Amino acid sequence: MNSQRKFIIVFFVLLVAFCALFLLDIVFGSVSIPFTKVIAALFGSGDATDVEIIRSIRFPKAITAVLSGMSLSVCGILMQTLFRNPLAGPYVLGVNSGASLGVAIVMIGGSVVGLQNFDFLFQSGIVIASVFGALGVLLIVLTVSAKIRNNMGLLLAGIMIGQIVSALQSLLEYFSDADSLKNFVVWNLASIGNVDMSDLLWLAPFVILFSFYALTLVKDLDAMLLGEDYARSMGLHVKQKRLIIIIVTGVLSGVTTAFCGPIAFIGIAVPHICRILLKTSLHKFVIPACLVAGPCIMLLCDIICQLPSKGVVLPLNVITSIVGAPIVLYLLFKNYKFIN
Amino acid sequence: MKTGADISLHLEDLCIGYRHKDPVFRNISVKLKGGTLSGLVANNGMGKSTLLKTIAGALQPLSGSIKLNESLLHRLPLKEIAKRVSIVLTEKPQLPGLTVFDAVSMGRYPYTNIFGSLSEKDTEVIDTCIRMCGIQDLQNKNCLELSDGEFQKVMIARALAQQTEVLLLDEPTAFLDFTSKRKLFELLREIAETENKIILVSSHDLHTLLAHAHGLVVLRPGNVCEYLETEEVGDVEKLFL
Numbered sequence: 001m002n003s004q005r006k007f008i009i010v011f012f013v014l015l016v017a018f019c020a021l022f023l024l025d026i027v028f029g030s031v032s033i034p035f036t037k038v039i040a041a042l043f044g045s046g047d048a049t050d051v052e053i054i055r056s057i058r059f060p061k062a063i064t065a066v067l068s069g070m071s072l073s074v075c076g077i078l079m080q081t082l083f084r085n086p087l088a089g090p091y092v093l094g095v096n097s098g099a100s101l102g103v104a105i106v107m108i109g110g111s112v113v114g115l116q117n118f119d120f121l122f123q124s125g126i127v128i129a130s131v132f133g134a135l136g137v138l139l140i141v142l143t144v145s146a147k148i149r150n151n152m153g154l155l156l157a158g159i160m161i162g163q164i165v166s167a168l169q170s171l172l173e174y175f176s177d178a179d180s181l182k183n184f185v186v187w188n189l190a191s192i193g194n195v196d197m198s199d200l201l202w203l204a205p206f207v208i209l210f211s212f213y214a215l216t217l218v219k220d221l222d223a224m225l226l227g228e229d230y231a232r233s234m235g236l237h238v239k240q241k242r243l244i245i246i247i248v249t250g251v252l253s254g255v256t257t258a259f260c261g262p263i264a265f266i267g268i269a270v271p272h273i274c275r276i277l278l279k280t281s282l283h284k285f286v287i288p289a290c291l292v293a294g295p296c297i298m299l300l301c302d303i304i305c306q307l308p309s310k311g312v313v314l315p316l317n318v319i320t321s322i323v324g325a326p327i328v329l330y331l332l333f334k335n336y337k338f339i340n
Numbered sequence: 341m342k343t344g345a346d347i348s349l350h351l352e353d354l355c356i357g358y359r360h361k362d363p364v365f366r367n368i369s370v371k372l373k374g375g376t377l378s379g380l381v382a383n384n385g386m387g388k389s390t391l392l393k394t395i396a397g398a399l400q401p402l403s404g405s406i407k408l409n410e411s412l413l414h415r416l417p418l419k420e421i422a423k424r425v426s427i428v429l430t431e432k433p434q435l436p437g438l439t440v441f442d443a444v445s446m447g448r449y450p451y452t453n454i455f456g457s458l459s460e461k462d463t464e465v466i467d468t469c470i471r472m473c474g475i476q477d478l479q480n481k482n483c484l485e486l487s488d489g490e491f492q493k494v495m496i497a498r499a500l501a502q503q504t505e506v507l508l509l510d511e512p513t514a515f516l517d518f519t520s521k522r523k524l525f526e527l528l529r530e531i532a533e534t535e536n537k538i539i540l541v542s543s544h545d546l547h548t549l550l551a552h553a554h555g556l557v558v559l560r561p562g563n564v565c566e567y568l569e570t571e572e573v574g575d576v577e578k579l580f581l
Contacts, residue, residue, distance in 0.1 A: 003442075084434075219456030223449050226433045233396045233429075234449040234502065235422030281437030284455055 003278065007285040010277050014292040021299035025062040026054060028306040030313070057193075060200055064192040065302045066295040067200075067207040068263060069270070071256040073294030074211045075249045076267035077274075077287060081221045082245050083155045089267035090253040094137045094162025099257035101169045102126075102133025104184055108172045111180035127202060127258040134254030137161055138246055189315040190261030192302060199259055206255045210248050211291060217245065218283040225281060263298075264317045265324040270294045297324065347374030347409060347505050349395070349538050354404035356387055356394045363402050364390045366563040372540065374505065377525075377532040378567075379549035380542040382559035388542040389430070391559075392508045395540075397421035408505065422450040425506040426499035430514060432491060435483040440494050443483050444470055447501025469500040473527065489520035493527075500531070507531070509541040513548065521545065525552035 027038050033050050040046035041054035072090065079088040090096045106115065106125040116122050144157040173181055195203065220241050223231040228238050256263070274289040275281055301323055305314040349372045357363040364387035372378055382388050393399045395406055397418055406413040408424055416424075426447070435443055447469070448462045458466070470476050473493040483491065492512055499507055509528070513521040525541075529552050532539040540557065543549055549556065555569045 003439075216454055219449065219452065219454060222446060222456060225435060225438065226446060227429075227431060229393065229398050229429055229431070230427075230433065232398045232418065233393075233422060233425075233427045234446065235417075235419035236449070237418060275437050279437065280439075280442070281435070282442055 003280045003282065003285060006280075007278055007289070011289060011292065014289060014296060018292050018296050018299070021296055021303065022062055022066070025065060025299045025303050025306075026058045028303050029053065029058055030306070030311045056196070060195055060197050061193050061302065062299065063200055064195040064203065064260065065298040067203055068192060068256050068260045069266060069294035069296070069298030070211045070291050071207045071252045071294075072263060072266040073270035073274075073290040073297075074214045074287065075253045076269075077271040077283070077290055078214060078217075078221070078245050078249050079267070080271055081224050081283070082242060083152075084225070084227065085152075085155060086272065087268065088155065090249060094141065094158050094160075094165055095134045095250055095253045096257055096262045097162040097165040097169070098133040098135075098137030099130040099254045100133070100188065100262050101165050101172075102129030102131070102136075102254075103187060103258065104169045104172045105129055105133075107184045107187065108176040108180045111177060116180075123199075127255070130258030131251065131254035133165075134250045134257065135247075137165060138250040141246070187261045190263045190317040190320075192260050192298070192316060193313065195259050203255060203259050206251060210252050214248060214287055217241070217248075218287055221245075221283040221287075261317075263320060265320040266294060266297060269324045270297055273297070347536060347538060348372065348407075349506055349540075350405075350407040351395075352405045352407065354391075354394070354406065355402040356390045356399070357402050358390075358399070359402070365559060365565070368404070368559070368565045370557050370565060370567045372538045372557075372567075374536045374538055375533055376554040377529045377539045377541065377552065379546075379553040379556045380540055380559070381544070381546060381549065381556055382542075383561070386559045386561070388559065389510050392427060392510050392540070392542060395506070396425050396427040396508055398427075419450050422502060422504075424504050425508065426502035426504040427508040428492070428495045428499050428510065428512055430510045430512075432488070432515075438483050439480050440475060440483060440486070440497075441466065441470070441479045443494050444479075444497045444501050447498040450502065465503060466501050469497040472500060472531065473497040488515040489517075489524070492516065492520075492524065496524075496527070500535075504537075506538045506540070509539070511542055511544070513543055513545055521548050522551075525549075528552070 026042070027033070027035055031053060033041070033053065037046050037050050038054055041050040042059065044051060044055070075090045079090060080086055082088070103126050106122070106129045110116060110122060110125060115125060140161055141158050148157060173184065176184070220236055223234050223236045232238050270290055270293050271286060274286050274293050278285050278289055280286070301316060301319045304319045304323060305316055308314060351368050351370050354368040355363050355366045356368065368391065380388050380391065390399065394401055397414065401414055413421060413424065445458060445462070445466050448458060448466065452458060452462060470479055473496055475490065475493050475497060478486065478490060483494065486494065513524060516524065525548055528539055528541065531537060541553070550570055550573060553570055555567055556573060557565065557567050559565050
């Protein structure tokens with residue numbers, strides 16, 4: 001079967017799974033609402049409480065799962081190709097750590113000046129700090145990359161910068177008061193349940209714009225698989241594209257981390273799952289598949305988080321790691337020749 | 341279409357190296373004609389790879405010029421250079437999840453649209469290059485499953501798919517056994533003659549080069565560069581003295 005046909009089949013199956021998981025994610029929750037009433041509530045009819053739960057809580061949460069899944073998996077594939085390293089992801093560059101440090105400064109540092117009493121300022125401060133934290137780290141990595149020309153050196157620099165930023169974050173935590181520390185620790189566990197419709201108006205345009213922009217990079221990313229020298233010899237402006245890829249990754253991971261916390265596993269795992277399903281590394285197939293598979297995995301993890309019911313919701317990061325890591329391990333071992 | 345005699349690659353007083361560092365080699369002046377296979381020989385560290393990367397546009401010349409049919413190559417946009425010069429490097433990129441066809445089709449990069457969609461003509465060119473290198477039986481195989489010799493042919497087919505007048509190869513025989521070396525050079529000579537290309541191959545294997553190439557570009561210590569017809573090469577032991 002050629003790659004194109006395989007892609008169409010896999011993409012179609014993923015789309016079906018996506019629709020099913022999206023509905024299931026809205027149906028599952030601490031309050032049991034029958035499927036027919038869920039559908040009615042989605043269109044604004046039926047019991048007022050059901051409409052409120054579905055339209056104000058579960059629907060935004062499902063949309064957030066979709067957006068964060070898209071965003072993180074695109075970040076993952078961009079990083080893996082840029083560094084030609086299957087272990088690369090937003091974490092490796094220290095981008096997520098930068099975003100977390102930004103959030104820690106506002107959450108913990110802001111409490112000293114009473115910033116949490118001004119709701120709008122506090123919320124928007126977190127978003128802006130997260131994006132600036134991610135971009136700040138990226139600027140440092142970019143400066144380092146001007147000196148270190150090869151990808152492996154840049155990767156190593158990213159890891160080291162991530163370590164320094166994490167240490168600064170720990171220092172802030174050490175000196176924080178109990179309340180703000182608790183808030184930060186809860187945020188750090190990652191959750192998509194705290195995003196409401198007004199947050200989505202911020203999150204959605206960024207994620208949709210930058211994720212779909214990644215589709216215009218497919219040809220350049222394919223060339224980069226051959227390495228920088230080959231890519232340049234085929235006419236690719238490697239430096240320029242590298243900068244674009246880094247900015248796209250920084251914005252996507254900064255915005256997503258601000259709203260959802262640092263979500264583990266998705267960025268690194270989803271691109272591998274897509275490659276193995278499609279049996280190709282060509283980006284014109286893998287990126288569109290990631291845009292559907294990422295949301296599928298996020299929705300699945302969120303559904304599992306809801307399973308205990310009785311008001312108990314499991315931490316998202318625990319589930320993304322428990323569900324995802326064994327899948328990746330299984331696939332890697334089963335197809336080790338393919339992944340190399 | 342230009343005939344072999346019409347095509348020429350002219351390096352004039354070329355100084356190569358990396359910016360802010362001492363030049364690797366100075367005053368390279370040599371003229372190569374279409375339809376010829378030439379060897380590039382020098383001791384280690386003399387700048388063979390640097391020269392090839394400079395001609396391919398991956399590095400800028402420190403001074404001097406590279407003319408291809410009277411047009412200054414390094415003044416052209418990168419994509420235009422890619423339509424005129426292609427290169428096969430020593431490094432063997434790991435390409436998990438790419439078939440031989442996918443790898444060869446990457447050679448069409450300078451010609452395809454933003455999504456890299458292949459036109460009918462692109463597919464035709466790819467098929468021809470695959471056939472020319474005799475790897476049609478491998479085209480659906482994963483690149484990771486290939487032997488070094490097979491992979492080298494894939495990279496040559498990829499470079500041919502760029503449809504350039506100049507093809508550069510950096511130590512293509514480094515990991516090949518004797519038979520594979522001989523077959524590779526036979527293939528390169530045939531491509532040079534039938535496609536009117538200028539092919540420049542760097543190698544330490546002087547005997548294979550002398551058996552197949554039309555001439556040698558020799559880089560000697562003291563920034564001495566000269567072109568020798570194969571027949572003019574006497575004692576290979578004294579070549580670098």
